[in-house]
Amino acid sequence: MSALKQATASLRVLMTADAVGGVWQYALDAAEGMQAHGIETVITVLGPAPSEDQISKARAVGIEVIVTHLPLDWTADDPDAVMESGRAVARLVAGIQPDIVHLNSPALLAGADIACPVVAVCHSCVATWWDAVRGGPLPEEFVWRTQLVRQGYRKANKLLAPTAAFADATARVYGLARVPTVVRNGRQAILKRNSMRRELFAFTAGRLWDDGKNFAAVDRAASRLSLPVLAAGPLKGPNGVQIEAHHATALGRLSDDEVASYLSAQPIFVSAAKYEPFGLAVLEAAQAGCALVLSDIPTLRELWDDVALFVKPDDDKALAGLVERLAADDAARRAMGEAARERASIYSLESMRMGLLSAYGSLLPLKFNPLSLDGAAA
Numbered sequence: 001m002s003a004l005k006q007a008t009a010s011l012r013v014l015m016t017a018d019a020v021g022g023v024w025q026y027a028l029d030a031a032e033g034m035q036a037h038g039i040e041t042v043i044t045v046l047g048p049a050p051s052e053d054q055i056s057k058a059r060a061v062g063i064e065v066i067v068t069h070l071p072l073d074w075t076a077d078d079p080d081a082v083m084e085s086g087r088a089v090a091r092l093v094a095g096i097q098p099d100i101v102h103l104n105s106p107a108l109l110a111g112a113d114i115a116c117p118v119v120a121v122c123h124s125c126v127a128t129w130w131d132a133v134r135g136g137p138l139p140e141e142f143v144w145r146t147q148l149v150r151q152g153y154r155k156a157n158k159l160l161a162p163t164a165a166f167a168d169a170t171a172r173v174y175g176l177a178r179v180p181t182v183v184r185n186g187r188q189a190i191l192k193r194n195s196m197r198r199e200l201f202a203f204t205a206g207r208l209w210d211d212g213k214n215f216a217a218v219d220r221a222a223s224r225l226s227l228p229v230l231a232a233g234p235l236k237g238p239n240g241v242q243i244e245a246h247h248a249t250a251l252g253r254l255s256d257d258e259v260a261s262y263l264s265a266q267p268i269f270v271s272a273a274k275y276e277p278f279g280l281a282v283l284e285a286a287q288a289g290c291a292l293v294l295s296d297i298p299t300l301r302e303l304w305d306d307v308a309l310f311v312k313p314d315d316d317k318a319l320a321g322l323v324e325r326l327a328a329d330d331a332a333r334r335a336m337g338e339a340a341r342e343r344a345s346i347y348s349l350e351s352m353r354m355g356l357l358s359a360y361g362s363l364l365p366l367k368f369n370p371l372s373l374d375g376a377a378a
Contacts, residue, residue: 011039011360014093015102018072019050020238021207022280023104023123025256026185028054030102031063033353044092046085046105047072048238053255066092073107074126075239079144083111090114100360106152106159107145117363119356120156122170122180124277125149131173132275132297133212150174157363160355162278165298183355184303185278186348189287202323203267203290205232205259205281208250209241212275214295215248217316221270222247224320227327230267232259263288266337268326271295274313279303283347286340291333293322303347307339 013034017027024045031041043058044066050058058065070085071077090112093101098116103109106120127146130138138146153159153170159180161167171179202222208215208231215231222229229248236242254262263269269285270293276282277299286292292308294300301310309326311318326333 011100011364012096012098013039013041013100013102013360014044014096014098015041016044016046016089016104016108018047018105019045019054020047020072022185022278024050024054025187025280026123027104028058028061028063029187029349030353030356031058032061033349034356035062037353037357041102042066042096042098044068044089046070046108047075051253057256068092072238073105073145073148076145079148082107082145082148086111099364102356102360103152103156106156107148108152109155110148110151117157118155119158119160119359119363120152121183122153122159122161122166122277124275125170127173128166128169128277129212129275131169146174158359160359163299163302165302166277169298181359183352183359184347185280185283186350186352187280187283187287188349189344198265200227200327201265201267202227202229202270202293203232203262203285204229204248204270205254205284206271206273207237208233208235208245209237209243211241212273214272214274214313215243215245217272217314217319218270219245219248220316221272221320221323224317225323227268227323229270230262232262259284260288263290266290268293268323268333270319270323271300272311272313272316272319273297273300276300283344286344289334289337289341291326291336292340293319293326304340304343307336307343309336 015027017023027043031043034041042064046068049067070088071081073082076082086108089108093114101114101116101118103120104123126142153174160183161170161180162185164182167180167182204218206213230251231248232251232254234253235250263285266289269290271282272295294308294310295313296310309322
């Protein structure tokens with residue numbers, strides 16, 4: 001047994017998650033990876049229950065999932081609902097008695113008194129979303145949500161963010177004295193498999209209903225393109241927001257295996273996002289060797305500069321032009337796909353897991369700190 005595994009063998013983590021977007025995959029990847037270091041993670045799900053394929057995937061790797069049906073902070077009707085969700089999580093913590101609580105919804109901490117150390121991850125929030133997508137004063141329904149997130153950030157023992165750009169944006173919007181520590185997300189590269197399609201197409205994926213993803217611009221670009229545009233993801237969100245696909249082909253919510261099958265065909269991956277704290281869908285496409293056409297926003301520039309083509313988020317004409325250019329140049333498209341794949345190798349699951357272990361270890365006694373183990377992380 002390695003020194004790192006010996007040091008963390010008795011560590012238990014309670015991690016909150018939701019099943020609506022990328023946080024679910026992040027939580028599952030993190031929990032599965034921690035098992036290799038002898039760390040047990042219990043995933044506590046708020047919001048809509050995970051789908052059967054999501055639950056099956058967690059069970060297949062031996063991860064305990066607790067489905068609470070508690071409201072998410074960004075879908076709750078009022079502050080009291082979020083505060084009660086936080087208290088309910090605190091009661092779970094008291095019963096499970098983990099060594100670390102990992103909150104992927106930091107607002108929960110506003111209404112909770114948790115005895116053990118808390119790591120909170122700044123995945124996204126309504127305040128930074130509004131700043132990037134709308135601008136100007138927050139609407140009233142966002143003011144109280146932002147205040148709860150601010151309280152959670154200030155009560156957490158450690159804050160993490162998936163990119164430096166988003167860490168800076170979070171610190172600025174919330175007036176934090178210290179910028180969150182950057183631990184970049186990671187994903188397991190998809191295995192090569194038979195694709196559902198053979199002709200070239202463009203592809204996008206994510207929460208299509210979310211204005212931050214700016215699917216409307218991709219849909220407009222689809223009307224200008226000679227190749228089909230396929231879009232994976234829900235058109236209606238749990239908060240009632242809905243969008244229609246007029247020119248792109250909407251595929252609905254797909255399982256990981258179904259998305260992998262489309263990406264295996266190495267389509268041109270497009271994203272016109274105005275708000276993307278990291279972008280797991282972009283990473284998955286890059287891992288599959290897809291050429292990337294992305295919106296020119298700070299986070300995507302940070303991660304994919306020099307290996308993607310960039311366009312202003314609302315410029316559907318320029319977006320379509322770049323896609324057509326790549327479609328007409330097989331060599332350039334393949335070269336860009338390989339460059340994206342090489343860059344994606346930096347954002348590995350093991351790198352993310354070691355970052356999380358470091359964050360956990362910084363809050364625990366020396367015997368749990370992986371940085372204190374010479375050569376343990378090698």
